Amino acid sequence: MNDYFISANDFDAFVSKMASERNVIGPVAKKTKFVYGKIQTNKDLRLDFDVTILPPKKVFTPTCQTLVTFDGSKFEGAVDKQPVVLFGVHFYDIKGLDMTDLLFSENNRDENYMAKRKAATVIGSSVQNVSKRAFWGSVGANVAPKGHDGFITKIGAGYHYQSLTQKGEALVGYGNFKPATEGQAEEARTVNVSMMSKCPEALKHSSEAIAKKVRDSFKNQELWANLSEDCFSCGSCNTTCPTCYCFDVQDKWNLNQVSGMRNRYWDSCLTEDFAKVSLGAGAEENFRETRGERFRHRFMRKAAYLNEKLGGPACVGCGRCSAACTADIADPVNVIKKIMEV
Amino acid sequence: MALTIDYSKVAPEGNIFLPRECKITHVKQVTKTERHFTLRHADNSKVKFNPGQILEVSLFGFGEIPLGYASSPTRENTFDIVIRTVGRVSTALNKLSEGDSLYVRGPLGSGFPLNELQNQNILVVAGGIGLCPTRSMIQYITDRRNEFKNFTLFYGARDPSQQMFHEDIAKWKAAKDVDYHEIVDKTDGKWTGNVGVITELFKKTTITPDTRVIICGPPIMFRFVIAECDKIGISRNNVYVDLERRMKCGVGKCGHCQINDNYVCVDGPVFRYSDIQNLEEAL
Amino acid sequence: MSKPKVAFFDFTCCEGCQIELTNYGDSAFLELLNHIEIVEFREAMTEKADHIDIAFVEGSFSREEDRARLEKIRQRASIVIAYGSCATSGGINAMKNDTNDYKQNVYGKDANMPHLDSQIALPVSAAIKVDYNVHGCPMDKYELLDIVSHLLHGKTPVIPNYPVCVECKRRETICRYDVGDHCMGQVARSGCGAPCPADGIPCEACRGFVDSPNEVALKKVLKEKGKLPERWAERKSKMFTANHRSDAKKLGV
Numbered sequence: 001m002n003d004y005f006i007s008a009n010d011f012d013a014f015v016s017k018m019a020s021e022r023n024v025i026g027p028v029a030k031k032t033k034f035v036y037g038k039i040q041t042n043k044d045l046r047l048d049f050d051v052t053i054l055p056p057k058k059v060f061t062p063t064c065q066t067l068v069t070f071d072g073s074k075f076e077g078a079v080d081k082q083p084v085v086l087f088g089v090h091f092y093d094i095k096g097l098d099m100t101d102l103l104f105s106e107n108n109r110d111e112n113y114m115a116k117r118k119a120a121t122v123i124g125s126s127v128q129n130v131s132k133r134a135f136w137g138s139v140g141a142n143v144a145p146k147g148h149d150g151f152i153t154k155i156g157a158g159y160h161y162q163s164l165t166q167k168g169e170a171l172v173g174y175g176n177f178k179p180a181t182e183g184q185a186e187e188a189r190t191v192n193v194s195m196m197s198k199c200p201e202a203l204k205h206s207s208e209a210i211a212k213k214v215r216d217s218f219k220n221q222e223l224w225a226n227l228s229e230d231c232f233s234c235g236s237c238n239t240t241c242p243t244c245y246c247f248d249v250q251d252k253w254n255l256n257q258v259s260g261m262r263n264r265y266w267d268s269c270l271t272e273d274f275a276k277v278s279l280g281a282g283a284e285e286n287f288r289e290t291r292g293e294r295f296r297h298r299f300m301r302k303a304a305y306l307n308e309k310l311g312g313p314a315c316v317g318c319g320r321c322s323a324a325c326t327a328d329i330a331d332p333v334n335v336i337k338k339i340m341e342v
Numbered sequence: 343m344a345l346t347i348d349y350s351k352v353a354p355e356g357n358i359f360l361p362r363e364c365k366i367t368h369v370k371q372v373t374k375t376e377r378h379f380t381l382r383h384a385d386n387s388k389v390k391f392n393p394g395q396i397l398e399v400s401l402f403g404f405g406e407i408p409l410g411y412a413s414s415p416t417r418e419n420t421f422d423i424v425i426r427t428v429g430r431v432s433t434a435l436n437k438l439s440e441g442d443s444l445y446v447r448g449p450l451g452s453g454f455p456l457n458e459l460q461n462q463n464i465l466v467v468a469g470g471i472g473l474c475p476t477r478s479m480i481q482y483i484t485d486r487r488n489e490f491k492n493f494t495l496f497y498g499a500r501d502p503s504q505q506m507f508h509e510d511i512a513k514w515k516a517a518k519d520v521d522y523h524e525i526v527d528k529t530d531g532k533w534t535g536n537v538g539v540i541t542e543l544f545k546k547t548t549i550t551p552d553t554r555v556i557i558c559g560p561p562i563m564f565r566f567v568i569a570e571c572d573k574i575g576i577s578r579n580n581v582y583v584d585l586e587r588r589m590k591c592g593v594g595k596c597g598h599c600q601i602n603d604n605y606v607c608v609d610g611p612v613f614r615y616s617d618i619q620n621l622e623e624a625l
Numbered sequence: 626m627s628k629p630k631v632a633f634f635d636f637t638c639c640e641g642c643q644i645e646l647t648n649y650g651d652s653a654f655l656e657l658l659n660h661i662e663i664v665e666f667r668e669a670m671t672e673k674a675d676h677i678d679i680a681f682v683e684g685s686f687s688r689e690e691d692r693a694r695l696e697k698i699r700q701r702a703s704i705v706i707a708y709g710s711c712a713t714s715g716g717i718n719a720m721k722n723d724t725n726d727y728k729q730n731v732y733g734k735d736a737n738m739p740h741l742d743s744q745i746a747l748p749v750s751a752a753i754k755v756d757y758n759v760h761g762c763p764m765d766k767y768e769l770l771d772i773v774s775h776l777l778h779g780k781t782p783v784i785p786n787y788p789v790c791v792e793c794k795r796r797e798t799i800c801r802y803d804v805g806d807h808c809m810g811q812v813a814r815s816g817c818g819a820p821c822p823a824d825g826i827p828c829e830a831c832r833g834f835v836d837s838p839n840e841v842a843l844k845k846v847l848k849e850k851g852k853l854p855e856r857w858a859e860r861k862s863k864m865f866t867a868n869h870r871s872d873a874k875k876l877g878v
Contacts, residue, residue, distance in 0.1 A: 035797045053797040063795040067359040070402035077357040108593035230842035232811035234790035246597030251405045255656040271787040277588045305603045
């Protein structure tokens with residue numbers, strides 16, 4: 001909609017004012033890393049973050065989310081519609097949100113995610129620092145981020161802000177924004193374009209070529225067994241992934257043993273019991289029993305299964321899985337390289 | 343890939359995780375571990391679903407389990423489910439009595455494609471507890487018998503004590519327009535009927551190559567039954583399999599029931615065999 | 626329903642789990658008391674009862690003469706729950722299982738006193754049937770509350786079979802390996818909420834291994850990424866999981 005400029009000093013005042021009037025979540029420091037957390041003043045907001053430990057989807061579907069509360073025979077839904085400003089999302093994570101938006105809204109619309117999502121204002125941010133395992137410059141290049149309401153880019157003298165929706169435009173009222181000059185808008189474009197080549201890792205093939213090869217390798221059991229030899233089935237790659245959205249559901253009673261809740265928890269298809277079915281009389285069937293089968297399922301989902309629906313791979317190149325895997329076998333760049341070489 | 347179904351017509355409206363209360367109007371212990379419940383909506387509204395569709399049945403504090411409807415939507419005031427005591431939720435559900443409430447979400451998923459089955463010869467092959475979800479189709483056929491041509495039903499149980507729906511069986515045996523055959527894996531001494539694997543029943547009657555086949559049973563059973571269908575020359579396009587997975591949400595989100603690209607809970611649980619025959623994780 | 630009768634027993638252990646139980650110090654424990662009746666609890670009372678609905682057993686089975694006492698508990702109790710690592714896996718006591726000189730090292734000249742006689746340390750389940758395990762050193766009192774809550778409703782408790790990494794990630798703890806440390810969270814059974822790594826301490830797998838731990842990869846990662854020397858990497862998982870390792874000693878071996 002509109003291009004604005006705000007000076008560095010005015011930006012601090014803007015963030016504090018916005019944080020005092022709205023519920024703002026943004027990247028904050030956690031020791032040596034970053035997480036999405038509550039912004040109280042401008043000092044909390046760390047737009048110089050490289051990547052957050054968990055992706056921003058946790059704002060819309062927390063790691064433990066109550067779906068239904070009950071009290072005896074009475075029960076009600078627990079849909080959270082509280083508005084939130086999610087300020088400072090890198091473009092790759094906006095792409096991740098676009099994907100979970102689609103997956104939670106298609107077919108059976110999931111209000112527990114969508115209500116909060118619809119009530120949110122999402123503001124993208126330029127990447128100021130690149131994380132060590134990022135490869136977003138080379139993945140799903142034809143998939144553009146689209147679910148955000150505005151985008152802020154750090155440029156020489158301050159910040160360029162582009163509002164994209166009414167919700168994004170509304171934030172302008174909290175600060176001393178001025179219309180951006182063509183030069184400032186151009187500088188912002190240059191900053192964002194030049195970042196695209198700064199990732200330390202890169203995929204060497206097109207999404208289509210990768211999807212085909214990964215699918216064609218489905219029955220190559222030796223390949224998957226080798227790739228997953230050191231896998232702990234710990235689920236770290238899934239749990240940190242911005243496009244993973246599987247969950248488990250468990251009921252819990254409160255201490256009074258009468259009321260309680262039905263919660264969903266982020267789950268992971270890499271863990272051993274994910275596809276296990278009880279058949280009765282102690283018998284079980286595990287439809288993905290081996291590490292190799294589970295490892296394969298993850299790559300099928302990231303590189304092939306959802307591509308048609310999403311318009312590209314279910315991977316945004318954030319590198320969180322690569323960094324989270326202690327055995328260092330989860331990095332899609334390395335794994336796909338090996339698959340392509342077979 | 344999924345069988346044609348209009349999700350907008352079957353999806354629960356609003357909060358997909360909010361169940362509806364149902365009252366138990368009748369409950370019967372059918373085997374040592376299985377109980378047969380007849381339920382009505384607590385608000386007495388009509389029951390609408392497709393044969394073969396599923397529902398999530400729950401008790402608060404215990405959780406939810408996916409089950410198939412075990413009765414036909416032609417009986418619109420009540421519906422049936424059969425619960426086998428397997429885990430936390432089913433154990434708690436099987437302690438309920440007449441008049442108690444339980445909570446359901448559904449109908450979910452795709453059912454049997456009625457338009458492809460009507461005016462055709464039908465064979466239903468049900469093994470063990472696989473008779474429960476297929477009973478929704480069997481009952482539909484017997485209720486609207488003139489909408490279908492020859493109807494053959496094969497039912498296999500582990501032993502005579504595992505047989506369910508005795509009243510139904512008596513009716514099927516008596517009915518001239520139901521070609522019913524049954525078998526048990528192991529006899530108890532008193533059993534005078536067929537003993538062996540379910541595929542033995544193919545020798546007892548004639549199944550024509552144009553027959554539409556519905557299969558539901560333990561994972562091992564599918565392959566053998568499909569091999570028999572192949573021998574007869576039945577197209578795999580005309581074979582429908584009703585699969586079971588660990589569905590946590592029933593609405594295509596949680597990922598637990600995924601087989602390759604397919605979510606059993608929304609793309610299934612009924613699949614055309616030709617669509618999934620190459621999926622290693624399916625059977 | 627009448628309140629279930631609950632009793633607590635201890636075997637080879639530090640009784641730390643019982644202490645942990647009395648540490649609720651908040652409304653949670655009092656609320657729990659509305660639903661159960663404690664009939665035997667050495668750390669807090671002296672009375673005893675004949676029938677027990679739920680018996681909590683702490684400590685490992687490390688002396689043959691304890692077998693009779695355990696069997697007696699099993700006879701009296703409808704449900705037996707092993708709680709704390711010693712009871713569920715043999716715990717830290719099992720560190721001695723592959724040594725021969727521990728008595729001399731610990732007791733010196735008194736090493737051969739008859740009351741110090743013991744066999745290898747094993748979980749309670751090596752002597753009697755155990756219905757449920759509450760893992761951890763010490764066990765997590767809130768998990769115990771949760772398990773009791775399940776049992777009050779006749780529901781089998783949910784004990785996770787995924788590793789501690791899942792819980793670290795959910796709470797966005799910085800991985801110990803990212804700060805140059807080591808950790809065993811990849812193979813450790815979760816359910817504790819991963820408090821140790823959050824406090825900057827490596828996970829020692831006090832709750833035991835998950836069902837299928839990748840022991841080979843663990844050793845490799847401890848060495849290559851955790852920078853532990855070969856011998857440490859090899860022995861690291863003996864602290865709490867000696868009885869879960871593929872080279873675990875069995876009774877009479």
